[in-house]
Amino acid sequence: MRYITTVEGKQFLVEIIDEKHVNVDGRVYEVDFESVSGQPVYSLIVDGRSHEGYAARGEEDWQVLLRGRLYPITVEDEREKRLRSAAGGGVAETGEFHLRAPMPGLVVAIPVEEGQAVKRGQVLLILESMKMQNELKSPRDGTVERVRIKAGETVEQKQALLSVT
Numbered sequence: 001m002r003y004i005t006t007v008e009g010k011q012f013l014v015e016i017i018d019e020k021h022v023n024v025d026g027r028v029y030e031v032d033f034e035s036v037s038g039q040p041v042y043s044l045i046v047d048g049r050s051h052e053g054y055a056a057r058g059e060e061d062w063q064v065l066l067r068g069r070l071y072p073i074t075v076e077d078e079r080e081k082r083l084r085s086a087a088g089g090g091v092a093e094t095g096e097f098h099l100r101a102p103m104p105g106l107v108v109a110i111p112v113e114e115g116q117a118v119k120r121g122q123v124l125l126i127l128e129s130m131k132m133q134n135e136l137k138s139p140r141d142g143t144v145e146r147v148r149i150k151a152g153e154t155v156e157q158k159q160a161l162l163s164v165t
């Protein structure tokens with residue numbers, strides 16, 4: 001199966017060859033991907049290099065936390081993307097985006113406030129989990145509409161933290 005995966009505006013063609021091999025833009029990688037204790041924590045070994053990450057399904061995309069950085073990722077079946085493109089569809093950069101906690105943790109800081117204009121990639125919130133501070137960034141330009149939590153609060157996975165319009 002082939003997929004179009006978009007990370008920070010850059011598209012990758014991903015083909016799952018078998019359960020141990022993945023082709024990304026023409027390069028084959030040997031992979032081992034396992035959930036850790038049934039949690040949204042994953043162990044990923046790519047060509048012998050180990051990585052730990054968190055992955056959670058968002059409303060319209062996946063939220064992947066890797067090395068302290070949150071990446072909103074869209075994954076589309078190649079056939080569906082072709083059909084949508086032929087129909088003139090695309091990814092909307094309008095509407096309300098809800099930032100949700102990718103994992104349970106402690107809100108360390110919220111360097112933005114309601115009504116503030118933000119740019120794509122700007123830090124919206126710093127969340128501490130498992131002794132790591134993670135910067136959750138805006139996936140697009142917009143305005144902070146509503147902040148639902150405060151610094152010092154503990155949050156649960158998938159809890160709505162703030163919204164950007």
